[in-house]
Each structure stands twice: as C-alpha cells, then as structure tokens.
Amino acid sequence: MDLIDTLVIGAGQSGLATAHALRKHGxxxxxxxxxxxPTGAWPRYYESLTLFSPARYSALPGLPFPGDGDRYPHRDEVVDYLTSCADQLDADIRTGHHVTGVEHQDGIFTVHLADGRTLHARTVVAATGGFTNPYRPALPGLDSFSGTVLHAAEYLRPEPFTGQRVVVVGGGNSAVQIATELAQHARVTVTTRGKLRFAPQRPLGRDLHFWYTVTGLDAAPVGRFLTHPPTVPVLDTGRYRAAVAAGRPDHRPMFTALDGDRIRWSDGTSEQADAVILATGYRPALDYLTALDVLDEHGHPPHRDGLATGLSGLGFVGLEWQRSLSSASLRGVGRDAARITRRLSSYLGSQAAFGRH
Known part of the structure; x- marks a missing residue:
C-alpha cells in the first residue's frame, strides 16, 4: 500500500497555502x-467581484500579489495569481480528483474518490472552503416562490435580470456589491433582519487592512471564543452607502413571507417579485468527512486551532473564523496553514519514532 504522509483536499487558496507550509517542513x-x-472556487464567483482588501494584503506566503499593492484586485486577477502560485509550488497537485469520503482505521486515512479509486495517508488536511455548500435559510414561502431563486454562488452577472424586480437577502459585502450592480439594470431591494451597517474602508486615509495589521487584530486568536460568527459590516469608501441612500438599491427590513410570485413586507404591503438572490453566506463543505464522525449537527468540525479535537492527524485550513477574523481569506490562510503544519509535522515524527506504518 502506497502511503502518503499528508494529503490535502482542495487546491484553492487554503490548499495551496497548506502545501507551501508543508514543503517548508520537508x-x-x-x-x-x-x-x-488549482484555483478553488474563484473562477465561479460573480464576474464583477472585487476584493475588499488591497493587493498587498491579499497574498499567500511566498508570492506577493503582483502590480500596484494599493489596488483592489478583481476576480480574474485572483484566478491568475493562484495559477501562478500553483505553478511555482513544488507539490503534487492532482486536478479532477473529487473526494467523496474519508475513513480512518489503525492510524491510516483512506480517501475515496468519485471514480472508485482510493488513496491512503498518515495525515489529512481538509481545505475545501464552503463555496459548494451555500447556506439557504428557511425563509417562509421560499420553497414555493414561483419566481427565480438563486444563491450568490450561482449569480454571475446582472444582465439576465434587466427590467426585473429583484430582492437580495443579506447585508454583507457580497450582498451589497451584487445589489448595487443589479440596481443599474433592475429595481432592487436589499433586505436584512437587522440594520445595514457600513464601515469606512479607508479610515484616516489608510485601508482598514493596514490598521488590522499594525494593531495585530488581523491575526488575533479570537476564533476559539466565538459561539457564532459575528456580523461583519460592509466595507465602503462611500459608494455603497450613497447608492442605498439614493434607493439604488433601497433597503428594507426582512420580508415576512413569499407567496406565489409576491413578496410580503413587514409593513403589511406586498408586491410582485421576479427574483430572490440569497447572499447568505456558506457553511463548511465537509460532507466527505461524515464517516469520521468529526462534524457537529450543523456540519461544523470541532477543532482546536485547526486540528480536529476528536481525531489525531486531521487538520483544517480555510474555515471561517478558524482562529482569527482573516482565517478564510487570502491573507489569513497562510498563518493557519503554518500553525497546523507544525503540529502535523510533530505528529508524523512521533509516528515514525514509534515505527508505526
């Protein structure tokens, strides 16, 4: 049986950062x-997506983001950047390998692929993010709504919605970015359960990520103390606040129900709607770990700084708030990857010392 020291599942930003850290440990x-x-979900994000962090704060370890460090890269620039990272990474990257399940017995992980093959490893790192597991809240009437319903993961461009009545659910960066773009082509409302909050993107003339870095907040280990991820305000230079103030899009409290092709608002009014777009985030895409019994009832893996609490040799990179506010970002995955790699390297060393496998 061919035995791999560490098998990484996922070759997006988290998997590439993990591979870089592992290579540094030999x-x-x-x-x-x-x-x-090896570009993860980035090619499938909506076409106009622009990072809310400048290029200098959007890089993986070992390879700075090219070009002006103060610009905000677009989706396709990130795709090109990740491709360059993979090309320069001395690692065995196997595309077209869809993992369907993982089992563990006698200290060995058996990884099952969709084509029926299996691989065996001493340690495994799950670095698959959440794009393939979009969160769809149980909103009243959503399942029977006769208009179009799609998640932000399925949204690509505004033109198909030209002239329509569209409601965007969610108050995060993606929700407001999508709603503002759509408002140039359609009549759009962004709706939230609470207030729509904005934070200045460039306080005192410097990007917010500069302040995150110099204060140490970006890497602060706050993730372990959170029972629920906090709501993050929309980063804004003033553009999005102005668009909402002008009603393009407008903002309303969450609707009370969908009924046929109509949407019922909390003030008692109702109107016809053509489409609902759910910009409601993602959950960890870790169904392939079900047989290991390491996921809670919500599909989240209990862990300590990225290492599974119930199974030695299993790690995670790229979970939202895994350790810090930047854990699921381009700039943050490298720190988390380095941390779990040190521990996995020690684990592999102890296995070898005891002559196991």
Whole structure:
C-alpha cells in the first residue's frame, strides 16, 4: 500500500497555502482538487467581484500579489495569481480528483474518490472552503416562490435580470456589491433582519487592512471564543452607502413571507417579485468527512486551532473564523496553514519514532 504522509483536499487558496507550509517542513504533500485547475472556487464567483482588501494584503506566503499593492484586485486577477502560485509550488497537485469520503482505521486515512479509486495517508488536511455548500435559510414561502431563486454562488452577472424586480437577502459585502450592480439594470431591494451597517474602508486615509495589521487584530486568536460568527459590516469608501441612500438599491427590513410570485413586507404591503438572490453566506463543505464522525449537527468540525479535537492527524485550513477574523481569506490562510503544519509535522515524527506504518 502506497502511503502518503499528508494529503490535502482542495487546491484553492487554503490548499495551496497548506502545501507551501508543508514543503517548508520537508513534507511532500499530495493535493486533490475536484475541479480542472488549482484555483478553488474563484473562477465561479460573480464576474464583477472585487476584493475588499488591497493587493498587498491579499497574498499567500511566498508570492506577493503582483502590480500596484494599493489596488483592489478583481476576480480574474485572483484566478491568475493562484495559477501562478500553483505553478511555482513544488507539490503534487492532482486536478479532477473529487473526494467523496474519508475513513480512518489503525492510524491510516483512506480517501475515496468519485471514480472508485482510493488513496491512503498518515495525515489529512481538509481545505475545501464552503463555496459548494451555500447556506439557504428557511425563509417562509421560499420553497414555493414561483419566481427565480438563486444563491450568490450561482449569480454571475446582472444582465439576465434587466427590467426585473429583484430582492437580495443579506447585508454583507457580497450582498451589497451584487445589489448595487443589479440596481443599474433592475429595481432592487436589499433586505436584512437587522440594520445595514457600513464601515469606512479607508479610515484616516489608510485601508482598514493596514490598521488590522499594525494593531495585530488581523491575526488575533479570537476564533476559539466565538459561539457564532459575528456580523461583519460592509466595507465602503462611500459608494455603497450613497447608492442605498439614493434607493439604488433601497433597503428594507426582512420580508415576512413569499407567496406565489409576491413578496410580503413587514409593513403589511406586498408586491410582485421576479427574483430572490440569497447572499447568505456558506457553511463548511465537509460532507466527505461524515464517516469520521468529526462534524457537529450543523456540519461544523470541532477543532482546536485547526486540528480536529476528536481525531489525531486531521487538520483544517480555510474555515471561517478558524482562529482569527482573516482565517478564510487570502491573507489569513497562510498563518493557519503554518500553525497546523507544525503540529502535523510533530505528529508524523512521533509516528515514525514509534515505527508505526
């Protein structure tokens, strides 16, 4: 049986950062990617997506983001950047390898692929993010709504909604970015359960991520103390607040129900709607770990700084708030990858010292 020291599932930003950290520890990982390129979900995000962090704060370890460090890169620039990272990474990246399940017995992980093959490893790192597991809240009438319902993960461009009545559910960066873009083509409302909150993107003339870095807040280990991820305000230079103030899009409290093709608002009014877009975030895409019994009832993995609490040799990179506010971002995955890699390297060393496998 061929035995891999560390197998990384996912070759997006989290998997590439993990592979870089493993190579620094002298470990030759195998990285499995379900897609056809080591770029994670980035090619499938909506076309106009722009990072809310400047290029200088949007890089993986070992390779700065090219070009002007103060600009805000677009989606396709990130795709090109990740492709460059993979090209320069001395690692065995295998695309078209969709993992369907993982089992563990006698200190060995058995990884099952969609084509029926299996691989065996001493340690495994789950770095698959959440794009394939979009969160769809149980909103009243959503399942029977006769208009179009799609998650932000399925949204690409505004033109198909031209002239329509569209409601965007959610108050985060993506929700407001999508709603503002759509408002140039359609009549759009962004709706939230609470207030729509904005934070200045460039306080005192410097990008917010500069202040996160110099204060240490970006890497502060606050994740372990959170029972629920906090609501993050929309980062704004003033553009989005002005658009909402002008009613393009407008903002309303969450609707009370969907009924046929109509939407019922909390003030008692109702109107016809053509489409509802759920910009409601994601959950960890870790169904392939179900057989390991390491997920809670919500599909989240109990862990300590990225290492599974119930199973030695299993790690995670790229979970939202895994350790810090930047854990699921381009700039943060490298820190988390380095941390779990040190521990996994020690674990592999102890296995070898005891002559196991």
């Amino acid at each position: 470990i030759a990982p195998v990285i499995l990617e379900a897609g056809d390129a």
